[in-house]
Amino acid sequence: AIERARLSNAAVVLGTATPSLEAWQRAQTGLYDLVSLPERVAGGRTPEMVLVDLTVEERRKGFTYLSDPLKAAMEETFRRNGQVILFLNRRGWATVLLCHTCRTSLKCPRCEVSLTLHRRVNRVLCHYCGHEEAPPAACPDCSTRLRPLGFGTEKVEDEVRRVFSGVNVARMDSDTMSARGAHATVLDAFAAGDVHVLVGTQMIAKGLDFPNALLVGVICGDSALFLPDYRAAERTFQLVAQVAGRTGRGPKGGRVVVQAYDPQHNAIRMGISQDFVAFSRGELKQRAELGYPPFGRLVRVVVQGKDLDEVRARGRELGERLMGRAVRQPAKPIVTESLLPGMEVLAEPVVKPGAGQIAGVVLLGPAPAPIPRIDERHRWHLVAKCETDAAVDEVLSRLRGQVAPKKDLRVLVDVDPLSML
Ligand SMILES: [Zn+2]
Numbered sequence: 001a002i003e004r005a006r007l008s009n010a011a012v013v014l015g016t017a018t019p020s021l022e023a024w025q026r027a028q029t030g031l032y033d034l035v036s037l038p039e040r041v042a043g044g045r046t047p048e049m050v051l052v053d054l055t056v057e058e059r060r061k062g063f064t065y066l067s068d069p070l071k072a073a074m075e076e077t078f079r080r081n082g083q084v085i086l087f088l089n090r091r092g093w094a095t096v097l098l099c100h101t102c103r104t105s106l107k108c109p110r111c112e113v114s115l116t117l118h119r120r121v122n123r124v125l126c127h128y129c130g131h132e133e134a135p136p137a138a139c140p141d142c143s144t145r146l147r148p149l150g151f152g153t154e155k156v157e158d159e160v161r162r163v164f165s166g167v168n169v170a171r172m173d174s175d176t177m178s179a180r181g182a183h184a185t186v187l188d189a190f191a192a193g194d195v196h197v198l199v200g201t202q203m204i205a206k207g208l209d210f211p212n213a214l215l216v217g218v219i220c221g222d223s224a225l226f227l228p229d230y231r232a233a234e235r236t237f238q239l240v241a242q243v244a245g246r247t248g249r250g251p252k253g254g255r256v257v258v259q260a261y262d263p264q265h266n267a268i269r270m271g272i273s274q275d276f277v278a279f280s281r282g283e284l285k286q287r288a289e290l291g292y293p294p295f296g297r298l299v300r301v302v303v304q305g306k307d308l309d310e311v312r313a314r315g316r317e318l319g320e321r322l323m324g325r326a327v328r329q330p331a332k333p334i335v336t337e338s339l340l341p342g343m344e345v346l347a348e349p350v351v352k353p354g355a356g357q358i359a360g361v362v363l364l365g366p367a368p369a370p371i372p373r374i375d376e377r378h379r380w381h382l383v384a385k386c387e388t389d390a391a392v393d394e395v396l397s398r399l400r401g402q403v404a405p406k407k408d409l410r411v412l413v414d415v416d417p418l419s420m421l
């Protein structure tokens with residue numbers, strides 16, 4: 001849209017309560033004009049915020065993912081004839097089936113990820129490759145009974161039914177919303193007041209406007225905070241701020257209960273107060289110090305293949321091509337990259353281009369990707385942090401001709417990647 005407007009010399013209005021840090025930085029530096037609308041829509045009032053520490057709640061006897069403060073807030077909302085939105089960014093019933101003897105979870109045979117139990121269809125599913133099977137009663141290795149752990153939207157739905165009898169619950173996630181028109185049916189029922197509690201994934205995080213939704217509960221606000229992605233905090237902030245914006249949209253005001261394992265984290269605290277300015281200040285400072293977007297650009301290279309040794313060798317070969325010399329895998333990481341845990345820096349930033357090195361590029365990796373195997377393919381990745389567009393161009397030119405599949409190896413190059421997993 002921005003490119004189209006440039007061609008026709010038109011103005012673009014980017015409207016949001018939670019801009020991306022890239023867009024925000026452009027506004028700050030005068031590339032975009034900033035127009036602030038500090039007031040909430042239609043005379044709504046800023047909702048009351050309640051933070052719940054899940055590490056404390058978990059120790060209570062009989063704990064479920066509906067904590068006591070959340071249950072109390074729900075009860076009060078029902079008494080006022082209000083409606084409740086419960087948000088959780090994970091579908092399914094249990095996210096892990098754990099064997100206590102082996103201390104491992106039931107894994108997808110094709111991927112290095114745990115299978116999710118979906119009770120309604122009574123299957124365990126892989127959310128990455130689509131593998132599914134009947135839930136085994138016992139551990140395939142030692143025959144110990146498997147224990148379901150973790151929680152998804154299905155379990156939250158069941159828990160609401162168990163605790164509040166007579167309350168109508170509807171669930172919106174990609175499991176329940178596959179039929180045509182399902183989306184509108186549920187939202188109409190919620191708008192009409194026939195549904196008292198709406199449980200859902202990111203599908204319900206944005207844009208919904210129900211003045212009678214007096215309570216929004218975030219079941220686990222920081223479920224994405226600990227992913228090895230430099231944007232984990234930004235995404236957590238956006239999500240919490242957007243979900244918090246689902247209430248307080250009418251004259252009756254509203255309340256937000258956010259449950260989190262690290263409720264004091266800036267992304268959570270500033271997310272519930274929707275204080276983007278304060279959040280961006282700290283976040284941008286850290287990005288600037290470490291040279292991450294919007295202060296630099298990233299080129300991510302993922303090598304995939306069935307043979308782990310070949311994948312590793314190819315990753316190293318590409319690393320050497322980008323460094324312009326042989327790279328030695330250090331015994332210990334040279335620099336700890338707090339924004340991309342698990343990736344090692346192979347060399348200090350090059351100030352003056354030496355023999356074959358690219359100025360303004362820091363190479364991270366090669367290292368196993370956070371999800372080291374998907375659909376029977378091992379995955380290693382490299383990330384080139386580039387100070388300038390010219391550095392990006394040079395990195396890409398060195399990768400030219402390298403992406404053609406060799407035997408069963410695939411090389412994927414992603415500039416300014418959206419996912420680091
Ligand atoms: Zn076992």
Ligand SMILES: [Zn+2]
Nearest residue numbers: 108111126129
């Ligand atoms: Zn899988």
